[in-house]
Amino acid sequence: MDKEHRVARLALGVALVGLGLWTVWGFLPSMAWAAVVAIGTWPLYVRARAWIAPGKHNILLPALFTLLVALVFLIPLVLVAVQLAREAHGLTELARNARASGIPVPDWARQLPGLGPQLADWWQANLADPAAIADALGRIDGSGMLGLGRTVGAQVTRRITVFGFTLLTLFFLYRNGPGLSAQMIRASERTFGPSGERVGRQVIASIHGTVDGVVLVGLVEGVIMGIAYAFAGAPHPTLLGALTAIAAMLPFAAPVVFAVVALLIAWSGSVAMAIGVFVLGFVIVMVADHVVRPVLIGGATKLPFLWVLFGILGGVETWGLLGLFVGPALMAALILLWREWACGQAAAVDEPAAAG
Secondary structure (H helix, E strand, O other), X not given: OOHHHHHHHHHHHHHHHHXXXXXXXXXXXXXXXXXXXXXXXXXXXXXXXXXXXXXXXXXXXXXXXXXXXXXXXXXXXXXXXXXXXXXXXXXXXXXXXXXXXXXXXXXXXXXXXXXXXXXXXXHHHHOOOHHHHHHHHHOOOHHHHHHHHHHHHHHHHHHHHHHHHHHHHHHHHHHHHHHHHXXXXXXXXXXXXXXXXXXXXXXXXXXXXXXXXXXXXXXXXXXXXXXXXXXXXXXXXXHHHHXXXXXXXXXXXXXXHHHHHHHHHHHOOOHHHHHHXXXXXXXXXXXXXXHHHHHHHHHHHOOOHHHHHHHHHHHHHHHHHHHHHHHHHHHHHHHHHHXXXXXXXXXXXXXXXXXX
C-alpha cells in the first residue's frame, strides 16, 4: 500500500472514530460506568460461570449479575426513601409547631463552652420567636423554590437514565466479555505492540484496586460509624450507618453525614457523645482516604503513594465521580509507560481473572 493510500485510510479511520464518538457522546458516561462495574465484578462472574452449565451463560448469568448490581444500588436508596417518607409527617408537624410557638432553646446550646451564651441569644432571637420564623418562611421565594425543584427533577431524571443505560450496557458486557476481551488484546497488540497489552492489564488492575479501596473501605467505614451511632444513642443507627457507607464511597461526602448525625445527637442533649462521634468520624475518614485507599490501589498497580493520591483527587476534580476510577487508571498506565521508556522495564502486572 503506497503512502497516499495509508494517509487516506488513516484519515478515514480518524473521521469515523470521531463521528462515532460524537454520535454516542451522551451515552459515554453509562458505557464508562458499565465498564468499571464489569471489570470490578469480573472475577466473581468468572467463578459463578464455572458453576453454571455452559448453555446458560448467554442470558441467565449476565441477567442475574446485572440484577444483583442493580439491587446493590437500589436497595439502600429505597430504604432511605421509605425512612424519609415515615419522617415526613413528623417534620411537617415540627414546622407547624415552630410557626405557632417557635423552637425552644435546647439545653446543649447553653452548655457549649465559650459559644453557649451567644448561640443561645441567637437562637432565642431567630428560632424561639414565632414571628421571626414566620418572617423567615415568608421571605422564601416560591418561584425560586419551583425552579430549584425543576432543576433537581431534571438531574434526578438524568441520573436515572444514565443508570438504566449502564445496566443495559453491563448486561452485554457480561454476555460478550470473553470475546470482547480477546478482541481488545489483539487490537492493542497490533496498535501499540507488546506494551499495549501490559497497559491494558495495568488499567484493569488499577480499577480492581480502586473498587476494593472505594467500595470495601466505604462499607467498613459505615459499619464502624453505625456501631458508634448506636452507642451514642443516635436515631435509626442502622439507616444512618448505611448512609455513611454510601457517602464514604463518594469524595468528601462522609463528613457531611456524620456531622449531621453529631448534630442530631447533640440536639438530644448528649453533647459529649456528639463530639466523640464527630472526632471518630473525622479520624476514620482521614485514615481511610489518605492511608488505606492509596495503599490498596497502589498495591494493586505498584503505584507510589503520591501518584495514587493525585490520581484520586485529580480524577474527581476533572471527571467527577467517574474520575475516582479513571484517575488512578490513567496514572497507572502513564507510570507503566514511563518505567518501560525510561528504565527499560517490562513491568510485571498482576494477571486479571481469565476471561475464557
